[in-house]
Amino acid sequence: MSVFSSAVKALMAGGFICEVSNPESFDYLSVPEQRVQIDNFLQRIDYCVRDVDEEVFYLAYINPEQDRSGVRSQFYLTRDALIPLVRFMDLVRKAMNSDESLRPKDTLRLGALLERIEDSRPLQSALEELRRTPFINSQTGDAKLQLSMVFKRLVEHGYLVQHDQFVFTATYKWAYLYSVIDFILSQEAIPVEEEEITTQGGLI
């Protein structure tokens, strides 16, 4: 199968193509002439290629208003996943004791994360809450089982790529999610805290 063909099929299947999820198709789409070729092909069936900062490509409608039901069902998927995904980011950040949220290309080690969660009652509660969400919807069980199920769901929905049993990489679908978060915050007029002033140069 040619890269053109596999890239088109991956887009048609609703995939978010990036250097982590599908490097071959991503490289192909990153060449402007090749992207135009794919776009021209898709336009004949009312689709086009969209991107977030040229880091991730996905399929969109040429006339979204005419394909409103398709847009709506995709939006519902993102909407229902949004809060659980944000809770997951928060869980990872707190577990890894970092002030930085999960980003594309970050490596997640299930073992290390599990160790931190098992050592902390609040993190266990956060995981429990996450597991109950319809997006994750996993059965009860120990933290390991719950976390494995969370990772499994994130792989299924294209947010993580699994390398081996315990090592995962975040895809650029998170970059799209960050754009959606920005959109929601501005639409709902949710206030974001101002930057903390932490510079202590004067004390040194």
Next chain:
Amino acid sequence: MNPLQTAGERVLKALGKHSALLMEMYLNKGVLETHENEKQLAKLASLNVVWNPPETDIFRLRKSFRDAIELAIRPERNRQLDANLGSAYEELLTLISHYHSRKKHCDYEGEESALEEINELVYSITESLQVSVNTLWQKINAEFGFARTVQEKLQENELAMKRVTSILDGLDVFDYKELAVRCGASGGLRGLLLQRMYKSTSSAHADLLVAQGRLTELMGRFRERQLQTRKINALLKYVDDNPSFEFMDYTEVSNIPRLLNVAQSSAIEPHVDVHNDFDLPFLSNLVAEMVASHGRTAKEVISRESGTIEEPITKKVTYKESLEEKLIDGFFCYALDNAGTNISAVVYHKSSEMEVELEYWLNGVICKYQALEGPDAQYFNLELSTIPNIHFSANTFITDVKLCVS
């Protein structure tokens, strides 16, 4: 002898004599006073090298000595360029004038020694410049990976920026026109200063300008990351503070926002061409596998081709089916209650003492499983226990089915 020199030597000798103890204190942030080290510690305390926090047995290094050790044993810090490039330049000019005056007075030995000193100074300037630039690039390339948090990365970035600015300011002091005049006709000096040193400083200058741009870019990225974390916190806080909050349906508006224009998966579902004899054996195997592992998919495949079931048959067995259905539903509920374990349909059949024949029962369970749709289908897994048919190798008999909730 100068009393200051004597006092200094006494301190330095003591440091050398007790170096092992001092390093132990440096590494462990202090040592406990024991009979063995009591005298040594008293001596070091009298020299103000160590101190004893009140009401403790612990002796710690004084901050200035700890800093001195740290400075000496960290090569990166130790080799950093003295920011005062200006003084190095002044020193260079002085040495050049020594060189010329010694040459003028035919002091060949002195002239040679001045040239040697200039050589050493040029080497020191170029080497430390190179080390500084390399260290800086290592930090930039690793995106300050050694810092634990974004805040620390930002602080390290700011420090690196200040350092770049100070080195660039220092390099600006180097006036090569003036140096060219000062070198005069001396080939040795010109080669050293106008070629070697010029090449090195101009390449460092160019490198530092690139590094400056990269640091600004990194700074922006780190701030963006901090902002993303704050946005996530804001969203979570808002959702937690407003439990009844629901997102608006932004797809209802007349102009759908560009960001939300994501197409639904349009993967074309495969259909089997059962009329193609050539592919029949392959397709039969494929369907057999699908029946075994993906009940729902198999059902879809079969349903497209099996629209010929006659109505009267279903009517005749209506009562029996509904009874069976209840029993089967009971079995699926039992499996749900015992999630994680394989529930044998045969064992359940025996224990329930139901009137339904075992063969119908197994068939019913399999059909029910294959009829599951949507999320229900994802919960259940059905495992078939089979024995091969001795007459027809491609066929098998189902002896039991095990249901499991994953």
